Amino acid sequence: MSKTGYLIDMDGVIYRENHLIAGAVEFVDALRSMGVPFLFLTNNSAPTPEDLAVRLNHLGILGISPKHFYTSALNTADFLVETHPGCTVFLIGEGGLQTALHERKIANDAIRPSYVVVGEGSASMERLAKAHECLERGARLLATNPDNWCPVGAEKTRPGAGATASFLEASSGRRAYYLGKPNGYMFHRARQKLQDLAMGPLGQVVMIGDTMETDIRGAVEAGLHGYLVLSGSTQMENLSDYVYQPTRVLQTVADLTDEIRTGKASDRMNSPVFADGGMATSRFGHRHQTDVLAFHKPRPRPAMTR
Numbered sequence: 001m002s003k004t005g006y007l008i009d010m011d012g013v014i015y016r017e018n019h020l021i022a023g024a025v026e027f028v029d030a031l032r033s034m035g036v037p038f039l040f041l042t043n044n045s046a047p048t049p050e051d052l053a054v055r056l057n058h059l060g061i062l063g064i065s066p067k068h069f070y071t072s073a074l075n076t077a078d079f080l081v082e083t084h085p086g087c088t089v090f091l092i093g094e095g096g097l098q099t100a101l102h103e104r105k106i107a108n109d110a111i112r113p114s115y116v117v118v119g120e121g122s123a124s125m126e127r128l129a130k131a132h133e134c135l136e137r138g139a140r141l142l143a144t145n146p147d148n149w150c151p152v153g154a155e156k157t158r159p160g161a162g163a164t165a166s167f168l169e170a171s172s173g174r175r176a177y178y179l180g181k182p183n184g185y186m187f188h189r190a191r192q193k194l195q196d197l198a199m200g201p202l203g204q205v206v207m208i209g210d211t212m213e214t215d216i217r218g219a220v221e222a223g224l225h226g227y228l229v230l231s232g233s234t235q236m237e238n239l240s241d242y243v244y245q246p247t248r249v250l251q252t253v254a255d256l257t258d259e260i261r262t263g264k265a266s267d268r269m270n271s272p273v274f275a276d277g278g279m280a281t282s283r284f285g286h287r288h289q290t291d292v293l294a295f296h297k298p299r300p301r302p303a304m305t306r
Helices: 024-033 049-059 072-083 095-103 125-136 161-172 184-198 212-222 236-241 253-262
Strands: 003-008 038-042 069-071 088-092 115-118 140-143 149-153 156-159 176-178 202-209 225-229 248-250
Touching (some): 003 184, 069 184, 072 115, 072 140, 088 095, 115 161
Parallel strands (some): 088 115, 140 176
């Protein structure tokens, strides 16, 4: 019998703010007890896998190894090592990105770097000006992910890597290349890592996420199943905004626990958007976490509105 492996977003899927989503512990326990391969997949480049393991431990999900996490920082390091061995970088980012690049022996260079690499974290005007200078000298602009904002609480967000990269695109006239979800390279490497954890071929890979623009779009474009949970940033009435659609829509990951334990799929969780009359009413003016026009439209980017 072929195995199914799971790529699992974290914020909005496993926890919100500093609280676990109901049923998350039982869901992860089911994966582990049934020997199902899984990998937590996050666009947040600030933490290391060790940081994330400690965070889940504090929240009540115990004993998760750092090998079960793949961040956009690790993806960025993989990309640079594979596509440009021996390159150097000028970095705007936090510990997780610094560590990922250091572990792959990618050197920092504030004079004539190959790339300016932008991740999450506060960026001083002095550091932005330095990055701008590097771009004018010929460095290429690389962002760990395209998220313009990141959730902090129920009613609070902070600027993301995409917003910082947008600043440098506007000042330098250079276009950034965005890694992380929904970039296919993130899903390609994550699927490889998941297969290594499974120690054998996988029959199918499922991406579980709460964000249509990153999790579900990336899954669709990578040829994976995309399960949307409604415990995070996307609600049912938003689905008709999108051409691509999730394979299934779940209230939370708890809806999958019995299925994982028994191996029997529940058809009640098939995506309602494929049923007659199931399309939600269209609503306009939503502020999406990733500006989808950014992949196609020349700068400057249109302003994002709530």
